[in-house]
Amino acid sequence: xxxxxxxxxxxxxxxxxxxxxxxxxxxxxxxxxxxxxxxxxxxxxxxxxxxxxxxxxxxxxxxxxxxxxxxxxxxxxxxxxxxxxxxxxxxxxxxxxxxxxxxxxxxxxxxxxxxxxxxxxxxxxxxxxxxxxxxxxxxxxxxxxxxxxxxxxxxxxxxxxxxxxxxxxxxxxxxxxxxxxxxxxxxxxxxxxxxxxxxxxxxxxxxxxxxxxxxxxxxxxxxxxxxxxxxxxxxxxxxxxxxxxxxxxxxxxxxxxxxxxxxxxxxxxxxxxxxxxxxxxxxxxxxxxxxxxxxxxxxxxxxxxxxxxxxxxxxxxxxxxxxxxxxxxxxxxxxxxxxxxxxxxxxxxxxxxxxxxxxxx
Amino acid sequence: xxxxxxxxxxxxxxxxxxxxxxxxxxxxxxxxxxxxxxxxxxxxxxxxxxxxxxxxxxxxxxxxxxxxxxxxxxxxxxxxxxxxxxxxxxxxxxxxxxxxxxxxxxxxxxxxxxxxxxxxxxxxxxxxxxxxxxxxxxxxxxxxxxxxxxxxxxxxxxxxxxxxxxxxxxxxxxxxxxxxxxxxxxxxxxxxxxxxxxxxxxxxxxxxxxxxxxxxxxxxxxxxxxxxxxxxxxxxxxxxxxxxxxxxxxxxxxxxxxxxxxxxxxxxxxxxxxxxxxxxxxxxxxxxxxxxxxxxxxxxxxxxxxxxxxxxxxxxxxxxxxxxxxxxxxxxxxxxxxxxxxxxxxxxxxxxxxxxxxxxxxxxxxxxxxxxxxxxxxxxxxxxxxxxxxxxxxxxxxxxxxxxxxxxxxxxxxxxxxxxxxxxxxxxxxxxxxxxxxxxxxxxxxxxxxxxxxxxxxxxxxxxxxxxxxxxxxxxxxxxxxxxxxxxxxxxxxxxxxxxxxxxx
Numbered sequence: 001x002x003x004x005x006x007x008x009x010x011x012x013x014x015x016x017x018x019x020x021x022x023x024x025x026x027x028x029x030x031x032x033x034x035x036x037x038x039x040x041x042x043x044x045x046x047x048x049x050x051x052x053x054x055x056x057x058x059x060x061x062x063x064x065x066x067x068x069x070x071x072x073x074x075x076x077x078x079x080x081x082x083x084x085x086x087x088x089x090x091x092x093x094x095x096x097x098x099x100x101x102x103x104x105x106x107x108x109x110x111x112x113x114x115x116x117x118x119x120x121x122x123x124x125x126x127x128x129x130x131x132x133x134x135x136x137x138x139x140x141x142x143x144x145x146x147x148x149x150x151x152x153x154x155x156x157x158x159x160x161x162x163x164x165x166x167x168x169x170x171x172x173x174x175x176x177x178x179x180x181x182x183x184x185x186x187x188x189x190x191x192x193x194x195x196x197x198x199x200x201x202x203x204x205x206x207x208x209x210x211x212x213x214x215x216x217x218x219x220x221x222x223x224x225x226x227x228x229x230x231x232x233x234x235x236x237x238x239x240x241x242x243x244x245x246x247x248x249x250x251x252x253x254x255x256x257x258x259x260x261x262x263x264x265x266x267x268x269x270x271x272x273x274x275x276x277x278x279x280x281x282x283x284x285x286x287x288x289x290x291x292x293x294x295x296x297x298x299x300x301x302x303x304x305x306x307x308x309x310x311x312x313x314x315x316x317x318x319x320x321x322x323x324x325x326x327x328x329x330x331x332x333x334x335x336x337x338x339x340x341x342x343x344x345x346x347x348x349x350x351x352x353x354x355x356x357x358x359x360x361x
Numbered sequence: 362x363x364x365x366x367x368x369x370x371x372x373x374x375x376x377x378x379x380x381x382x383x384x385x386x387x388x389x390x391x392x393x394x395x396x397x398x399x400x401x402x403x404x405x406x407x408x409x410x411x412x413x414x415x416x417x418x419x420x421x422x423x424x425x426x427x428x429x430x431x432x433x434x435x436x437x438x439x440x441x442x443x444x445x446x447x448x449x450x451x452x453x454x455x456x457x458x459x460x461x462x463x464x465x466x467x468x469x470x471x472x473x474x475x476x477x478x479x480x481x482x483x484x485x486x487x488x489x490x491x492x493x494x495x496x497x498x499x500x501x502x503x504x505x506x507x508x509x510x511x512x513x514x515x516x517x518x519x520x521x522x523x524x525x526x527x528x529x530x531x532x533x534x535x536x537x538x539x540x541x542x543x544x545x546x547x548x549x550x551x552x553x554x555x556x557x558x559x560x561x562x563x564x565x566x567x568x569x570x571x572x573x574x575x576x577x578x579x580x581x582x583x584x585x586x587x588x589x590x591x592x593x594x595x596x597x598x599x600x601x602x603x604x605x606x607x608x609x610x611x612x613x614x615x616x617x618x619x620x621x622x623x624x625x626x627x628x629x630x631x632x633x634x635x636x637x638x639x640x641x642x643x644x645x646x647x648x649x650x651x652x653x654x655x656x657x658x659x660x661x662x663x664x665x666x667x668x669x670x671x672x673x674x675x676x677x678x679x680x681x682x683x684x685x686x687x688x689x690x691x692x693x694x695x696x697x698x699x700x701x702x703x704x705x706x707x708x709x710x711x712x713x714x715x716x717x718x719x720x721x722x723x724x725x726x727x728x729x730x731x732x733x734x735x736x737x738x739x740x741x742x743x744x745x746x747x748x749x750x751x752x753x754x755x756x757x758x759x760x761x762x763x764x765x766x767x768x769x770x771x772x773x774x775x776x777x778x779x780x781x782x783x784x785x786x787x788x789x790x791x792x793x794x795x796x797x798x799x800x801x802x803x804x805x806x807x808x809x810x811x812x813x814x815x816x817x818x819x820x821x822x823x824x825x826x827x828x829x830x831x832x833x834x835x836x837x838x839x840x841x842x843x844x845x846x847x848x849x850x851x852x853x854x855x856x857x858x859x860x861x862x863x864x865x866x
Binding site for chain 2: 228245
């Protein structure tokens with residue numbers, strides 16, 4: 001009996017050690033990925049005859065080097081956090097929503113329309129209305145692909161992806177013709193009213209209440225996924241649909257809800273850019289934030305909280321690259337190399353883990 | 362006979378588990394050696410080390426008297442060691458002959474000699490009585506034939522030491538008999554056979570000597586002719602007396618029909634009729650065993666009753682109310698619990714945490730959630746009660762279910778399905794497959810307890826011993842149809858065996 005208890009104590013402490021070392025390993029893993037990606041980037045910089053150290057110093061300075069740089073990075077991270085949440089909501093529910101970019105466009109356009117189309121509302125109400133409308137627009141853009149999936153088993157990877165093109169070209173048409181504005185040379189809508197603009201914090205930086213709002217939404221999504229009935233259903237369906245069906249969970253309804261919430265979050269992300277940064281809808285405004293969101297959710301391993309650091313890191317890369325280019329003439333495109341290496345390693349890890357699980361020990 | 366294999370002082374550490382702890386195993390040439398023990402006792406690890414699939418941390422291996430290092434399977438094969446895995450590793454679209462020669466095809470120049478390989482396979486086949494059809498594709502071959510192909514494949518590679526990992530788990534009784542005849546002939550021919558098994562009856566029937574392993578150590582090796590099933594199970598469990606779960610049929614109080622099927626037809630995944638107009642009754646307090654070789658419609662029948670598969674025709678009544686084609690949740694709420702055959706893919710969500718698995722069928726009830734939020738506290742305290750009551754061994758409620766061993770994972774399923782105590786009918790498919798003796802006994806007693814509390818149990822099992830041990834009444838399913846065998850008595854085994862292989866039809 002005593003021997004047995006001892007054995008149990010031993011396994012308990014070894015388990016604790018295993019848990020701690022696994023958290024440490026995770027951090028080490030991320031550090032190594034980052035190091036490797038920056039290393040490949042450094043090789044590319046050196047190969048073009050420039051100084052990698054100086055380039056990376058400029059990158060860091062541009063991203064986090066001053067209050068204003070930091071504020072700008074946080075501002076840019078806002079839409080990335082929201083797009084990341086959109087991806088987390090979809091992927092933890094087994095909905096493979098590749099239409100986040102399109103949903104972002106639809107949300108952005110509707111937010112702009114509400115922003116300039118309605119006059120005389122109190123600011124708070126106007127902003128809330130614009131966000132709600134953009135959420136509905138984003139969700140609606142996900143509706144057709146997910147209904148095709150739940151009704152006829154049409155793969156939503158393809159349909160949601162195709163809907164991106166419809167969204168970008170449709171909104172491009174809208175601002176080129178029916179909503180064409182004379183106030184701008186770019187194809188875009190009229191500027192939104194002052195009451196719809198997100199209040200900013202710092203003079204000279206677009207950082208707005210959009211950022212804290214995104215942080216609040218992170219907490220809400222976390223709570224929803226891990227503490228509510230429907231969040232539980234969504235995650236269980238996502239982890240093992242056969243188990244979910246066997247246990248009597250609403251598999252199709254969960255897929256539908258997962259896509260709608262994902263689309264709504266993407267729409268809100270688009271709105272945050274329009275109401276907080278651009279002040280109007282312009283074509284090609286997004287720079288692929290919907291795709292960034294997917295990569296961010298991969299980096300964050302579908303954990304809503306981890307979306308925050310992942311998005312800030314990505315935003316820092318984007319902002320820092322501008323400073324890097326102007327200070328050291330290393331083109332901003334270099335950052336794509338670094339991102340590409342990260343993406344490559346992260347997906348390879350996901351894939352290898354999948355393989356390791358399938359093979360018996 | 363000379364020594365064929367000697368493994369001395371073998372030690373293998375996996376993270377958190379000492380799989381082999383200073384294990385000695387010496388086997389003579391021409392011997393049939395059974396290696397028995399519970400899941401996780403270290404049998405398979407030891408064999409994988411011998412076959413070069415794992416590397417031992419310590420210890421030496423001698424093959425035919427010479428000390429060797431076996432870093433990979435290629436080396437093992439070159440030393441004359443062959444292994445037939447539990448799950449076959451073949452190319453389904455290739456023929457039997459092609460699979461046998463795969464990797465060392467007879468050839469002339471660069472050209473593959475199809476005729477030569479057919480002849481080689483037929484030669485080996487007739488020499489050892491391993492009946493196969495060389496031109497049949499593997500995907501069309503029966504499980505028994507596939508296994509014979511695996512054995513032929515080892516023999517083709519000139520194996521004289523053959524490892525079989527739970528070879529009978531997938532076989533019917535008559536296929537098992539055939540396999541044993543083959544193994545005896547191979548042993549007479551001088552081959553050494555290492556036979557891993559859970560089933561003591563088979564071990565006693567086939568082996569010369571039996572090595573028992575427990576917790577990574579060898580408990581002992583005995584001459585099989587001089588031992589008994591009781592002695593072996595004592596060595597395996599390490600307990601003086603094992604109360605073997607068997608049904609006290611006299612005490613069973615059988616009542617009204619709980620489940621009543623009439624003319625039920627169900628299609629399989631390919632749209633073919635898998636259940637053909639089946640009628641049956643399960644009464645309260647009764648365990649009805651459905652015996653039969655897997656793939657004869659049992660899975661489809663269980664899925665139709667539990668709502669996972671549409672019922673094409675007929676009616677299914679639970680306590681007089683029709684439940685066919687209702688949703689899974691409606692059927693569960695009407696009082697049906699389901700222990701599915703595939704516990705890893707369906708019975709649990711392996712990546713979800715233990716508590717998330719335990720509340721899978723009850724999370725939405727008033728006790729466990731408000732209108733929106735889950736009441737995590739009451740879910741967790743209920744989960745604690747369940748794992749205690751059903752003896753689910755897990756370090757914490759907050760680890761993924763995949764960390765649990767097979768037996769504990771199944772106890773988790775049983776805890777969730779039976780713990781709520783509202784089920785009137787339990788549909789249990791292959792409830793103890795691949796589970797060690799202690800776990801099997803525990804799960805069978807849980808099912809018997811549940812029946813004695815007035816529920817009906819529909820036990821679907823390919824393991825005839827299990828059916829005979831705990832069911833009150835037996836039917837056999839063969840090609841989608843049921844044949845009633847009746848209450849269990851001494852002649853049941855033989856009758857069931859004839860019906861389930863189609864001999865009596």
